Amino acid sequence: MVLISVDRYVAICDPLHYATKVTPKAVKARAMRSHIAAVSLQRSVSVAVKKSELKAAGTLGVVIELCFPQLNMSCWKTKRPLSYTVVIYIVLSFISLLTVTLNLLVIISISHFKQLHSPTNLLLLSLAVSDFFVGLLMLFQIMLIDGCWFLGNIMCSLYSAFDTIVTSTSIGIMVLISVDRYVAICDPLHYSIKVTPRRVTVCVSLCWICSFFLFCVLMRDHLKQPGRYHSCVGECVMVIKYINEVADFIFVFIVPITVIVVLYMRVFVVAVSQARAMRSHIAAVSWPSSSGVTAKKSEIKAARTLGVVIVVFLLCICPYFCVALTGQDILLNASSSAFLMFLFYLNSCLNPMIYAYFYPWFRKSVILIIKLQILKPGSCETNVL
Structure with a gap:
């Protein structure tokens, strides 16, 4: 920009000597010197920052080293x-293995036994498939614990893409599943008409398609040039525009x-109403004490099951999205x-x-799977219900 202003100054204030003072060779020479000066300044600042980081880390008793010792632009x-x-x-690997194993058991159980081929179980099967892939993704996330990615920019983009698709799905x-349970409990007479295997398959397919579309919107820049937002070698981050991040947070x-x-x-309100109706009905034909105990157990069971579903979902999902939306994720270490x-x-x-283990058929299926x-x-015809 400075060179351009000088060029315009000479052209207007000293037009007679412009052709002799401003030549292509002179412009190239000055541009080259400016570029070299900028690179030197950048390297000196980078070295100064790295030295200051090392000094601060040494003061705190923390040992910092390069991900790739042979590269000056390596991450720390x-x-x-x-x-x-x-x-x-060990702990993180165990969680990953447990995730893969549990979801694989659900997949085998529902796929093998014909008695389990219902719309609800088809949703559980789809959930188990996506969660199975999430368990595999954990193995790659373990690599980022220390802040170093050793698989290159292309694998980083593929990992981020697959992560976006399977977690969204x-x-x-x-x-x-919540819609399925709502219809089953609140409108049981029309459940078999509204919820069919074909409709469930279509809805699950739409989930995968929408997740892929979301990935294309969020990761457009990363697909064009993998690693374009990486500040050092060995980094694997996904940088998206704020408006896209807000849209991701909303949807x-x-x-x-x-x-x-x-x-x-x-569903909880309807379940409580049904429990109270059962209490009134039992009170007319049985001892009041036994009816009260039965109704109370039903209410507690409904509250506990639904509470676990909502609380676990909030505890696992909220921290990630809240940190990402407020922009605090850039302040966090690896x-x-x-x-x-x-x-x-x-x-x-x-x-x-939550969705499968507490079903009696799941426990029976697991035993049959373990015993081979x-x-x-004809084992697919086994009665597991």
Whole structure:
């Protein structure tokens, strides 16, 4: 910009000598010197920042080292005690393995036994598939605990893409499950007409399509040039525009949680009303004390089940989206960011426990799977209900 202003000054104030003073060769030389000066300044500032970081870390007793020691533009990582690192990796790997195993058990159970081929279980199967992939993604997230990504920019973009698609799909299927339960409890007479396997399949397919569309909108720049927003070698971050982040917050968090809470509260009200009706009916034919106990147990069971669903979803999802929306994610270190992501992923580990584990057929199916009874001819006709 300075060179342009000088060029205009000479052209207007000294036009007779413009052709001799401003030549292509002179312009190239000055532009080259400006570029070299800028690069030198940038490198000196970068070195100064790195030295200041090392000095501050040394003062605090924290050991910092390069992800790639042979590269000057490498990212930094915190070197922790070996025992601490081993414990963290074991715990996170166990969570990942547990997520994959539980969801795989749900997938095998519903797919194999014909008695379980119902619309509701088809939703549980779809949820287990998306959560199964989330469990696999945890293995890549473990790599980011120390803040270093060793698989390159292309793999980083693919990881971010797959992460966006499967987590969004998992949340979407949770909404479908809440709709299914709402219709089943609040409108049981028309349930078989409104909720059919074909409609469930269409809705699940739309969930995956919408998640893919969301990924294309959020990751458009990353697809064009992987790693364009990385500040150093060994970094794996997804930078999106604020307006896109707000839209993501609304459609992936606000809308789903609103639908789930509203529908489940309606289900809770209906369940309590039915429990009270049963109490009135039992009181007319039985001892009051026994009817009161039965009704109370029904109300507590309904409140507990729905409370677990809502609270677990909020605890796992809220921290990630709240931090991202307020812009505080850029202030977090690699370990804190990785913890938020694992909390986000933890919901996929708990989903099969909430939606499947407490079904009696799931326990029977798991026993048959462990004993390899499903390998016998005709085992798909086994009565597990």
